[in-house]
Amino acid sequence: MIKHxxxxxxxxxKHNVLFLSEILISFLVIFAVFSMFVFxxxxxVKPSGFEYERVWSISYNNPLKTKDKDTLATFYKQxxxxxxxxxxxxxxxxxxxxxxxxxSISTSGFSYKDKKLIGVNFFQTDEDYCKVxxxxxxxxxxxxxxxxxxxxxxxxxNASLKKAMFGNETAIGKYTGEDKDENRSLIIGxxxxxxxxxxxxxxxxxxxxxxxxxxxxxxxxxLLKVSKDADAAFESRLSKILAKAIPNSNIEIKHLTxxxxxxxxxxxxxxxxxxxxxxxxxxNVALGLFxxxxxxxxxxxxxxxxxxxxxxxxxxxxxxxVAESMLLATLSLIVGFFFAIQFPLxxxxxxxxxxxxxxxxxxxxxxxxxVIVCSLYPGRQAAAIHxxxxxxxx
Amino acid sequence: xxxxxxxxxxxxxxxxxxLAIDNITLDIAKGEFLSIMGPSGxxxxxxxxxxxxxxxxxxxxxxxxDQDTSRFSDQQMAKFRNQKLGFIFQSYHLINDLQVLxxxxxxxxYRTSSAKERRQLATEALEKVGLSNRLKHFPNQLSGGQRxxxxxxxxxxxRPQIILADEPTGNLDSAMGxxxxxxxxxxxxxxxxTIIMVTHDENMAHKTxxxxxxxxxxxxx
Numbered sequence: 001m002i003k004h005x006x007x008x009x010x011x012x013x014k015h016n017v018l019f020l021s022e023i024l025i026s027f028l029v030i031f032a033v034f035s036m037f038v039f040x041x042x043x044x045v046k047p048s049g050f051e052y053e054r055v056w057s058i059s060y061n062n063p064l065k066t067k068d069k070d071t072l073a074t075f076y077k078q079x080x081x082x083x084x085x086x087x088x089x090x091x092x093x094x095x096x097x098x099x100x101x102x103x104s105i106s107t108s109g110f111s112y113k114d115k116k117l118i119g120v121n122f123f124q125t126d127e128d129y130c131k132v133x134x135x136x137x138x139x140x141x142x143x144x145x146x147x148x149x150x151x152x153x154x155x156x157x158n159a160s161l162k163k164a165m166f167g168n169e170t171a172i173g174k175y176t177g178e179d180k181d182e183n184r185s186l187i188i189g190x191x192x193x194x195x196x197x198x199x200x201x202x203x204x205x206x207x208x209x210x211x212x213x214x215x216x217x218x219x220x221x222x223l224l225k226v227s228k229d230a231d232a233a234f235e236s237r238l239s240k241i242l243a244k245a246i247p248n249s250n251i252e253i254k255h256l257t258x259x260x261x262x263x264x265x266x267x268x269x270x271x272x273x274x275x276x277x278x279x280x281x282x283x284n285v286a287l288g289l290f291x292x293x294x295x296x297x298x299x300x301x302x303x304x305x306x307x308x309x310x311x312x313x314x315x316x317x318x319x320x321x322v323a324e325s326m327l328l329a330t331l332s333l334i335v336g337f338f339f340a341i342q343f344p345l346x347x348x349x350x351x352x353x354x355x356x357x358x359x360x361x362x363x364x365x366x367x368x369x370x371v372i373v374c375s376l377y378p379g380r381q382a383a384a385i386h387x388x389x390x391x392x393x394x
Numbered sequence: 395x396x397x398x399x400x401x402x403x404x405x406x407x408x409x410x411x412x413l414a415i416d417n418i419t420l421d422i423a424k425g426e427f428l429s430i431m432g433p434s435g436x437x438x439x440x441x442x443x444x445x446x447x448x449x450x451x452x453x454x455x456x457x458x459x460d461q462d463t464s465r466f467s468d469q470q471m472a473k474f475r476n477q478k479l480g481f482i483f484q485s486y487h488l489i490n491d492l493q494v495l496x497x498x499x500x501x502x503x504y505r506t507s508s509a510k511e512r513r514q515l516a517t518e519a520l521e522k523v524g525l526s527n528r529l530k531h532f533p534n535q536l537s538g539g540q541r542x543x544x545x546x547x548x549x550x551x552x553r554p555q556i557i558l559a560d561e562p563t564g565n566l567d568s569a570m571g572x573x574x575x576x577x578x579x580x581x582x583x584x585x586x587x588t589i590i591m592v593t594h595d596e597n598m599a600h601k602t603x604x605x606x607x608x609x610x611x612x613x614x615x
């Protein structure tokens with residue numbers, strides 16, 4: 001029967017162009033939308049890698065005109081002491097501007113022996129950054145205070161960077177760069193991936209270096225881990241304390257929970273808009289398919305009557321029409337598959353291949369479901385055609 | 395072979411009730427070639443459809459091959475039509491998108507038979523109607539007479555015991571009509587197939603074993 005249906009479809013291919021095109025276009029659109037969904041979902045289910053609750057970021061401008069490292073260190077040591085003396089502040093860390101959920105990024109190259117990577121996230125932090133954000137150290141250790149004083153050039157990397165560069169080997173004790181490179185860093189720790197750009201984006205590969213005292217000249221972010229009783233009144237008080245401690249500076253306090261929501265909205269809102277557009281497209285396609293199938297059935301009333309006369313039951317007529325639609329959908333999907341499979345093969349947009357493969361399977365399943373749903377009712381109507389009447393009409 | 399008892403068929407709409415068949419009782423023997431005649435709208439095709447299980451009578455019973463068809467489910471009815479009955483229509487009812495051979499194979503698709511067997515039976519049926527040289531043609535490449543011969547091949551491919559022909563020569567000129575009639579007569583004589591034919595043509599009707607005349611849904615002869 002399948003061969004018979006295939007022959008019928010092939011001989012009527014010109015009549016089926018509309019149906020085939022509709023399925024092909026919808027498949028490609030659905031594949032794109034599902035790829036986006038799968039990409040975001042797979043990232044979303046991964047742990048964020050740090051604690052954002054009760055973490056406040058304070059941005060400020062360095063008010064000191066001096067470039068003297070000792071003066072700067074003394075000034076910011078004083079600021080730190082003032083703030084950590086407050087019982088509501090549990091931890092404090094100075095950070096570069098690309099702290100989690102900020103809109104800043106900083107990237108650099110990373111090399112180890114012959115392997116080189118570009119676009120690696122580069123964070124400059126201090127010894128308390130790990131404690132403020134509750135980052136989990138997988139191997140080795142986080143920075144200590146002494147690391148900043150000594151001439152050692154230490155580096156901490158995240159799990160993704162470690163996997164990309166060192167595979168299953170340990171990264172601890174390895175030097176980055178080439179042997180002759182004087183600025184090469186010693187890897188002292190590996191931490192869990194930290195999703196700094198929002199819950200829906202991958203952590204990417206990241207490296208962390210300890211700031212030295214000279215960095216206070218341009219560092220503009222403090223991260224605070226506050227206690228549970230740090231309320232709006234405390235925030236107001238803190239603002240005043242900061243204004244006094246760092247005079248002539250634009251101080252802004254943000255809660256990481258809020259910046260996280262804002263960052264996630266940047267991703268979710270376009271997804272919702274795309275979903276609504278895709279939803280309308282699917283409704284249109286469904287109505288189109290329904291109309292095409294309905295039209296086909298009305299055009300084929302004589303054939304349906306004949307098939308009933310020569311031995312087809314109502315259910316086999318219905319099944320035949322659904323099967324025909326499925327075969328037509330399969331033809332379109334074969335063409336669509338050819339285009340879609342290029343995405344994982346070529347790693348388009350640097351998206352992991354499994355995202356495309358999952359989206360591909362989901363899009364295929366969705367199209368078949370759509371075709372079944374759209375052809376079931378016309379199929380049932382075809383089954384209800386009275387053979388004597390249909391044959392008489394012809 | 396076929397026993398119709400007190401068959402009545404009424405078509406009902408919201409306001410009108412039309413009696414298409416009025417109390418017809420008819421016995422058709424195995425191997426008989428019966429023609430049904432009558433003016434347009436007298437119920438000939440309705441009667442043929444009822445015998446062919448394409449329509450249900452409003453009253454009465456039909457027994458075919460000692461089976462009470464009124465108790466058949468849709469599936470059983472379909473199977474019965476497929477195995478015992480063959481249909482020939484005035485307008486051929488060929489599928490234009492299928493080649494002649496595929497058209498003839500159609501009834502066998504609703505049976506359990508291999509592709510090879512289907513092909514062989516369809517080829518044999520087409521040889522029987524003299525169309526073995528038109529296997530790969532499409533219906534619209536054939537003349538009216540050839541199309542009706544394809545329809546006959548399709549009707550006989552499953553070796554049914556009964557053929558129901560609804561004005562098989564109605565769309566053909568007399569020469570073509572005679573050719574088709576000769577094929578039907580041969581099928582009846584050589585294979586013992588029971589044939590029931592609706593016709594308007596007295597000459598064709600007189601070539602059959604028995605003539606039944608209908609008028610306003612009733613049997614008058």
